[in-house]
Amino acid sequence: MKEFEVIVLCNGFIRREGKVVLEAHSSSTLVRCKGHFIVVDTSSSEYRPRIVERFREIGVDPDEVDMVINTHNHIDHRDNNDLFPKASLISGPLRKGEDPMKLFPGIQLVGTPGHTPESISVFVEAEKRYAIVGDAIPTHSNYLKWVIPSANYDPELALRSMERIAAFAEIIIPGHDAPFKCDR
Numbered sequence: 001m002k003e004f005e006v007i008v009l010c011n012g013f014i015r016r017e018g019k020v021v022l023e024a025h026s027s028s029t030l031v032r033c034k035g036h037f038i039v040v041d042t043s044s045s046e047y048r049p050r051i052v053e054r055f056r057e058i059g060v061d062p063d064e065v066d067m068v069i070n071t072h073n074h075i076d077h078r079d080n081n082d083l084f085p086k087a088s089l090i091s092g093p094l095r096k097g098e099d100p101m102k103l104f105p106g107i108q109l110v111g112t113p114g115h116t117p118e119s120i121s122v123f124v125e126a127e128k129r130y131a132i133v134g135d136a137i138p139t140h141s142n143y144l145k146w147v148i149p150s151a152n153y154d155p156e157l158a159l160r161s162m163e164r165i166a167a168f169a170e171i172i173i174p175g176h177d178a179p180f181k182c183d184r
Helices: 045-058 140-145 155-168
Strands: 002-012 015-016 020-025 028-033 036-040 068-069 089-093 101-104 108-109 120-125 131-136 171-174
Touching: 002 045, 002 120, 002 171, 028 045, 036 140, 108 155, 120 155, 131 155, 140 155, 140 171
Parallel strands: 036 068, 068 089, 131 171
Antiparallel strands: 002 028, 015 020, 028 036, 101 108, 108 120, 120 131
């Protein structure tokens, strides 16, 4: 096994009519590192079968997951937390003075508010620099057009969070789309 491995369990999806969200399912990602299995966002209940099947495909038992990180507290990012009963949960804002917070060598939790006040991203330094960002950058289109999430509580913070992500990442795993290369 590589020292770090980032495996997308499922790509997120969002369907809108104008600004109204009709359907939303977040991406879910597994990070393997030095004897730890970390799931970042567990997606919606409708995506549960996809996640369970993906665990079968990669040969990991959900009981082996020792940590779940929710990028924020919306249900489409945390609805399958119960799949991982032995995992500790990290969700919510980082305490002042601990931003970014080193989780393990090569893995940091970074405050990326804007969509919500408590939004966090996970920065992983593996064979490439991955940023698992939830809805700080919800889709590839947000990145290409450099447009903040339409659902946000603070546009200025949302833009600063996007800038922070782009300054770090080679690969971005967005909240509601497939991973993509960051070339800013």
